[in-house]
Amino acid sequence: MxxxxxxxxxxxxxxxxxxxxxxxxxxxxxxxxxxxxxxxxxxxxxxxxxxxxxxxxxxxxxxxxxxxxxxxxxxxxxxxxxxxxxxxxxxxxxxxxxxxxxxxxxxxxxxxxxxxxxxxxxxxxxxxxxxxxxxxxxxxxxxxxxxxxxxCPDLLTATQVADDYGMSARKFNSLLHDLGIQYKQSGQWFLYEKYKGQGYTKSETTHFTKTNGDKGASLLTKWTQKGRLFLYELLKEHDILPTIEIMEDDAS
Structure with a gap:
């Protein structure tokens, strides 16, 4: 070289x-x-x-x-x-x-x-x-x-991000709600205003057919890698670490 x-x-x-x-x-x-x-x-x-x-x-x-x-x-x-x-x-x-x-x-x-x-x-x-x-x-x-x-350049679901911390998606979403990051409305999660437009999430619309034959749509919010890093820094302030770091700390 x-x-x-x-x-x-x-x-x-x-x-x-x-x-x-x-x-x-x-x-x-x-x-x-x-x-x-x-x-x-x-x-x-x-x-x-x-x-x-x-x-x-x-x-x-x-x-x-x-x-x-x-x-x-x-x-x-x-x-x-x-x-x-x-x-x-x-x-x-x-x-x-x-x-x-x-x-x-x-x-x-x-x-x-x-x-x-x-x-x-x-x-x-x-x-x-x-x-x-x-x-x-x-x-x-x-x-x-x-x-x-x-x-990892991909978008991640709440389930995938939650898995970093050894949590279920339900527990993880509730935690983010308690920390004032997101709120739930009509069964869907949305970021609070101060976190919107920061590039932390992207939403995908999914279309489906109801049991009665009517067409329906739901909004699935996915986390970007920028959002994943944002969550990491935020949760670290509350002493919540990814399992990979906990394992390495225990090993040392």
């Missing part, structure tokens, strides 16, 4: 396109994770900036990211193969950043100062690596679940 890291605006960076190719992720999913990170915390805006690339004569969006941005993004990539690629990226960042550093000054005093700065940088990177490893351990359950969500 070459060109994992490049120089852009006097900074060592990689791209969302390169990351998606290296870690075998869909580029649109990598972009979605980056945009979610930026939306959740404004401090991450300095780690990513938008760019573009050409494919068959058309321009498409991608993101550049520095070392910190890559570290934050790569926390969600798990497995021995992913670890191997992370180490290759770290090595590539180190080599590229070393090219940006000026030569040691000529005077003895300046040389000592440069050596002190280098040692402080080494200590900073060592501490950053320890923090990075801890963050991976702490964040792994959530990221594992988020990875599952991002890999």
């Amino acid at each position: 070459i060109n994992l890291v490049v120089i852009q605006k006097r900074q060592a960076v990689t791209t969302s396109l390169q990351v998606s190719e290296t870690f075998e992720k869909q580029h649109k999913n990598v972009i979605q994770v980056i945009e979610n990170l930026v939306a959740e915390n404004s401090a991450t805006k300095n780690m990513f900036y938008e760019g573009s690339y050409e494919n068959r004569g058309k321009q498409y969006k991608m993101y550049y990211m520095n070392r910190d941005g890559f570290t934050l993004l790569a926390m969600g990539f798990n497995g021995s193969k992913a670890l191997e690629f992370k180490l290759k990226y770290i090595d590539a960042f180190n080599k590229m950043e070393s090219q940006l550093k000026p030569d040691l000054p000529g005077t003895y005093k300046e040389a000592l100062q440069a050596l002190i700065q280098k040692e402080e940088e080494r200590e900073r990177l060592a501490l950053e690596n320890q923090m990075y490893q801890q963050q991976i351990a702490d964040a792994a359950p959530k990221l594992n679940y988020v990875d599952i969500v991002l890999k």
Whole structure:
């Protein structure tokens, strides 16, 4: 693998396109994770900036990211193969950043100062690596679940989402009602006004024939992947976790 890291605006960076190719992720999913990170915390805006690339004569969006941005993004990539690629990226960042550093000054005093700065940088990177490893351990359950969500582009019924939490659809719908997310009318569930238009759900109309021969219609509300992530964050605030995270916590 070459060109994992490049120089852009006097900074060592990689791209969302390169990351998606290296870690075998869909580029649109990598972009979605980056945009979610930026939306959740404004401090991450300095780690990513938008760019573009050409494919068959058309321009498409991608993101550049520095070392910190890559570290934050790569926390969600798990497995021995992913670890191997992370180490290759770290090595590539180190080599590229070393090219940006000026030569040691000529005077003895300046040389000592440069050596002190280098040692402080080494200590900073060592501490950053320890923090990075801890963050991976702490964040792994959530990221594992988020990875599952991002890999699934389909709409989901309440029964399917409820199964993430080991619940029946009836219990899950009642829980969302108690939390002020949805209400029931004429046997069908609807989102409250504050949650409408957010892209959390999509409705499908089903036509059927009644026992007396009359035609009828019912509205089936399905959850999008955005809605699934919204429910995850909301329920987590109430200490309600998907079974996959509960099992991993018990195993640890």
